[in-house]
Amino acid sequence: MAKAFKYGLKGITGYLEPAERDLLRSLIDDVISMLQPEERTGQDPLAALIGLDMDVAEPTDRAVRRLLPNVVKDDGAASLEFRQLTERSLRETKIGALRAAALDLDKDEIVLTPEGARHWSMALNDVRLVLAERLDIRDEADAEHVHRMQDWSQAEDVESYLALVYNFTTWLQESLVQAMLQSLESRR
Amino acid sequence: MTISVAPGPDTQEGIRTGTAESTDSLTAPDIPWNLVIWNDPVNLMSYVSYVFQSYFGYSESKANKLMMEVHKKGRSIVASGSKEQVERHAVAMHGFGLWATVEKASGGHSGNSGKSGGPGQGKGKRG
Numbered sequence: 512m513a514k515a516f517k518y519g520l521k522g523i524t525g526y527l528e529p530a531e532r533d534l535l536r537s538l539i540d541d542v543i544s545m546l547q548p549e550e551r552t553g554q555d556p557l558a559a560l561i562g563l564d565m566d567v568a569e570p571t572d573r574a575v576r577r578l579l580p581n582v583v584k585d586d587g588a589a590s591l592e593f594r595q596l597t598e599r600s601l602r603e604t605k606i607g608a609l610r611a612a613a614l615d616l617d618k619d620e621i622v623l624t625p626e627g628a629r630h631w632s633m634a635l636n637d638v639r640l641v642l643a644e645r646l647d648i649r650d651e652a653d654a655e656h657v658h659r660m661q662d663w664s665q666a667e668d669v670e671s672y673l674a675l676v677y678n679f680t681t682w683l684q685e686s687l688v689q690a691m692l693q694s695l696e697s698r699r
Numbered sequence: 700m701t702i703s704v705a706p707g708p709d710t711q712e713g714i715r716t717g718t719a720e721s722t723d724s725l726t727a728p729d730i731p732w733n734l735v736i737w738n739d740p741v742n743l744m745s746y747v748s749y750v751f752q753s754y755f756g757y758s759e760s761k762a763n764k765l766m767m768e769v770h771k772k773g774r775s776i777v778a779s780g781s782k783e784q785v786e787r788h789a790v791a792m793h794g795f796g797l798w799a800t801v802e803k804a805s806g807g808h809s810g811n812s813g814k815s816g817g818p819g820q821g822k823g824k825r826g
Contacts, residue, residue, distance in 0.1 A: 577798075582789050584735075584800045597790050604794045629753070632746060636796035643741040654701050654740040681701070681743070688745040695752055696759075 513679075515686035516621075518693040523623040525687070532616045534676065538638045539613045545575050545641065546602045546609075562600045569594070574644035578605065578637055608633040628691050635684040642677040646670065700744045700770045731804035734778040734785040738769050739798050750795045751777060754788075779804060 516525040527535070548564070558565060569591065570576045579598055581590035612634035615621050623631060648654050658681075660674040736747070744766055751762035755778060768775035778788050785801045792799035 578793075578796070580793060580798055580800075582786065582793075582799070582801055584802065593786065597786075601790055601793055608794075632749070633795055636742065636746060640741055640796055648740050651701070651740050658701070685743055685745060688743060688749050692745065692749055692752075695749070 516690040518690040523628045523690045525621040539609045564599045567594045574641045577640050732782045732785040733776045734788045735800050736769050737798040738773045
């Protein structure tokens with residue numbers, strides 16, 4: 512079984528079983544593939560170089576839309592304008608954090624610097640946002656319903672399996688963030 | 700949001716502040732804009748508080764107060780400033796996975812007023 516993340520002399524440490532690492536790696540890979548911007552032909556190379564994307568559109572996939580939300584509520588035009596300027600680099604930021612976390616999965620014991628912990632917390636959060644969309648978690652009652660699913664012997668279908676995976680990543684992120692809060696406190 | 704946050708001592712000093720002032724003279728700093736964080740059932744309360752503390756440099760008590768406001772009222776204004784500043788914060792919040800929007804401080808949402816537009820408008824959004 513995984514061990515909760517802890518803050519100590521070495522920094523933030525955690526331990527995951529090989530199967531848990533494989534699971535996280537595949538979840539991370541899924542989110543990375545959702546975030547990878549599609550290569551378009553005929554794109555202005557200079558615009559692409561500085562991160563502009565004039566052909567960007569609001570994502571159609573709910574989960575991707577949750578990862579890359581509109582910046583102005585009820586104003587698609589203003590949000591789209593903002594996407595043209597920022598979405599590409601936001602995708603890159605997220606992919607960077609996800610890749611950094613995936614690299615740390617190569618070892619049994621995970622030892623994180625403050626920066627590494629931040630990447631991990633962002634990566635786990637994005638993984639959870641995507642799982643939550645797949646599980647149709649729309650409000651606190653849905654979240655509570657999913658949270659009650661704790662027994663792996665109950666996993667009979669895709670949805671209950673996903674719920675258990677979601678609860679595992681929730682537990683892991685909570686333990687990580689508690690360690691990060693302790694680390695913040697000790698540096699004050 | 701979900702799951703509670705651990706209690707701890709209240710301190711004022713932040714680790715890192717994301718609120719450094721922009722010196723870009725092309726912006727219109729007099730028009731106040733708000734950064735709004737919206738509640739969602741996925742983000743952990745502890746994580747939201749961590750983001751407010753580490754990114755904005757808010758004290759634990761201020762971060763927790765804003766986090767609880769998001770949780771209970773559905774939304775909270777967590778920072779204000781020029782359009783550029785709050786847009787930069789919004790991108791950072793989206794990076795963390797928080798659901799953030801920007802709006803004019805008067806209460807209405809932005810639209811394309813063009814008031815604070817101009818060639819410098821897009822600067823500083825990335826990064």
